Amino acid sequence: MAITIRKLAEMKRDGEKIPMVTAYDYTAARIADAAGIPIILVGDSLGMVVLGYDSTVPVTMDDMVRHGRMVSRGSSEALVVVDLPFMSYQVDAAEALRNAGRLMQEGGAHTVKMEGGVSIAGTVRRMVDAGVPVMGHIGLTPQSVNALGGYRVQGRTKAAARRVLDDALALQEAGAYSVVLECVPAPLAKVITERLTIPTIGIGAGPDCDGQVQVFHDMLGLFPDFVPKHARKYAELGSDMTRAFEWYAEDVRNGAFPSEAESFTMNERLLVELLGEES
Known part of the structure; x- marks a missing residue:
């Protein structure tokens, strides 16, 4: 049975953990779907592991539409989430809505994912009201790596932890159906997960999130250049x-x-x- 956002809400309510992986093409999507992975993310991380950039910033809407289309053709059961790339939603809500529409109409996305919290809550509300399901993404937001000064854990001070919590609550209030917590201290992620009624998906956020997401290439040993602390290798397919x-x-x-x-x-x-x- 195809996974829906309603099913994800039921999984949180029932205490059933939610596995999520990235995939960037038809073959990878078929493999993840056959394994029973309920959510496949077409992440803008493809910029680094597929396109060879040093960050996600250069990734374009055309890149995301193309790879979303590949993954949607390879998946029959999983919920397909596609990232809105850098500067595709930050200018204004109308442009964000148009680009989200492209991901759904041309790229086969079931839902879209956006980085940010309080600052984008109005845009999230606009999109949800228009029928676009939105997954949020807070904590370490890779599209903002230049503003953050690098890839660093977020929320370690009292003020920073308050900002992350406020971002999570703002996204829930705006209508997001789920939120990714990236590189957030495990105790803070636990508090956020308990406070929210929507599922949290962790990546470097400890074991208490409602689900976890890993990058396809990291977990299969296909990207030897850099392995994040939060990644676990389940195979060494590269070698x-x-x-x-x-x-x-x-x-x-x-x-x-x-x-x-x-x-x-x-x-x-x-x-x-x-x-x-x-x-």
């Missing part, structure tokens, strides 16, 4: 793939690939006739 390519290259060089089993046959009499015609 496995390197060995597979090395094995393939060796087989090509020594003539072991392709073999007769990987080759196609024909009626050799026809080939003899063809060569005879040429002579």
